[in-house]
Amino acid sequence: MTIPQPYLLFLGDVQDRLSAKTAQGVLDWRPEWCAGQIRLPGCTVDLGLPEMTIADAAAKGVKTLVIGVVNAGGVLPERWSSVIVEALEAGLDVASGLHTRLESFPAVREAAERGGRALHNVRHSDRTFATGKGTKRPGLRLLTVGTDCSVGKKYTALSLERGMRARGLDADFRATGQTGVLISGRGVAIDAVVADFISGAVEWIAPDAAPGHWDLIEGQGSLFHPSFAGVSLGLLHGAQPDAFVVCHEPTRKTMRGVAHALPSIADVIDLTIRCGRLTNPAIRCVGIAINTQAYGEDEARACLEAASAEHGLPATDPVRFGVDGIVDRLLTEFPAV
Template identity: 55%
Template structure:
C-alpha cells in the first residue's frame, strides 16, 4: 500500500483533540508532507496548520486527502461524503483507517472510477502475501515489542528512525498499523492479515537490504496479551530482528482490555521475546527500553527509568521526553 503525498489532513467535525489523534501523529512525525487541514463546522480541534478548502489544497499540489479523525464506531460520517466527492473530482485520492471501508460506499467507489482516483482503506490489506520462509536475509532490522498494547511501539521506532537518519545512517520506518501507514505513506496493517501469512507479510515489508541499512519495524500487541499474542509472534518471526526494543507504560494496572490479566514483569518480557526471536535470528538482542512516562512528573519518570535500567542492565529512555540516543549508541556499537 503506497499513498501519494503531500497530504491534506481531514479533521471533519472532531469533538476534541483525542478524536484527531491520527492526524496529530501524522503532523508530529511528518510535518513536511502536511499541506494543511480541512475542518467542518463544529470541529473542536486544530493542528495549527493552515485551514484549506479542497480547491485550495488541490491548487497547492495536495495528492491525498487523509482522514485523520475517528468517531464512535469508526464510520464514514454523512457530512464527510460531499467533501470526499469534491476531493476526488479535484484530483485527490482518499485514505482512511476507519473500520468502515471507503470501498464499501457505492457513491465513493463510483466517483473514484469516474475521476481515476484511488480509495485507500489502510486498515485492510489488499495484497496477497506468501508464507514466511525464515531464511536469513541481509540488512539489519529493529523491532519494538511490548509488555502490552498501546505502550508506544510506533513512537519508539519513529524516534529511532529519526535519530539514525540524523547520524547519516540508512534507515526506514516500517509501518504495521493504520496510523503508522498514514505516517510512512506505505506499510501493511498486520492485524488484518490472515494468521498463516503474518510472518510472510512482515518479510515482504522488510526484505533483504544493504548490510548497513536499518529497518525500524513497528510492533503490535504483546506476547503476553491473551487477545493479540498471535500478531506479536508473527511479527517477531517475520521481522527476523537483529535488535529488540522493549516498550512499556509504568503504572498500568492490567493488560489493555483484560482486567483479569496483570502486566508481565520486565524480565519475563525480555526473556520470552528473546527466546521467540532467536528461532529465526540466534543473535537477536535487546538494545534498551522505551517507556511511556506521560502520566508521571519529571522526577518520578527519571526515578522509574533509572530503576528499570539498573534492573535490566540496559538503557531505558522516554522517546518523547528525552530521545533515544542511548539506544542508537548501543545499536551502532556492533555495526
C-alpha cells in the first residue's frame, strides 16, 4: 500500500505520550510529511505541530489523516468516527495502525465509498502476493534482526537510512510493520500476511533495484522467539540481505511475552548467517545496535565497547550515538557502492 502525503496526525483524546507513539514515530522520522495535528477535547498530548481542523488541512493540501495512536487491543473507539468521516468528506484518505478496520464503522465505509477515498488499514494485509522465489535480485539489502521483539529494529533501519543519505548514499527504509508503513508511506505488516506468502511479500517490499541502491529492511521478531520465529525466517529469506545488523536490549531477561531466555548476540549472528545463506550465500553481519536507554553515558559506552570487542564489529546505540561506525563498515565491505 502507498499512503499519500502530507499527513494530518490525529491524536484522539489520549492522555499519555506512549499512546501517541505512532504519531511521534512518524514525526521523528518524517517531519516534512507532518503538516499538523488534530486533537479531540480531553487530549493532553501535544506534538508541537500546528493545530488544524479538517477544513484547514484540506485547504492546505493534506492528503491523509493518520490515526496516530495505539491502545491495548488496537481498538478504534466509535467516538472518533465522526472526525474520520469528516476527513473523508473533505477528500482526505485515512490511515490507521489499529486492529479495528476503519470500514467496520458503516458511516466510515460509506463516506469512503461515496468520495472514492482510500482507507489504509496498515495492520492488515489484503493484497495478494506470489510465493517467494529466492532468486537473487539486483540491488543491495540490509536487514535489521534481533535478539527479541521490540529491541530497536525499526529505529536502527531508519537511523541507517538517515545516516547513509547524509553521506550521499542511495538508501531507502523498507517497512514490514504497521508503524513503519505509516513512517515510510508504503510497505506491508508482514506478520499479517498469510503464512505461505511471508517471503514472497518481502520480495515485493524490497524488489529489484539499481546495483548501488541499499534497501534497509525493518526486521520483525527473532529467529529465537518461540511465537514469531517463522515470520523472522520468512522475512530473512525474502529479504536475502547482503548485510545485517543485530539489535539488542541488554537489560531484558526473558523474551517478550514468553518465559524463554534471550539468545546471545553471537547465537543470532550465527543462525542468521546459517539460514540467510539459502537466499544470499554472501550474507554477513556489519554491526550491532544496542538500546542503551537504561544506562548512563559511561555505562552505555562501556557496553558498546565490550560488544564491539567481543564480536569484532562496530557497535552503537543508533539513537544516542548515531550509525557512522556501521556505515563505515558497509563502505569497507561493499567498496563498489
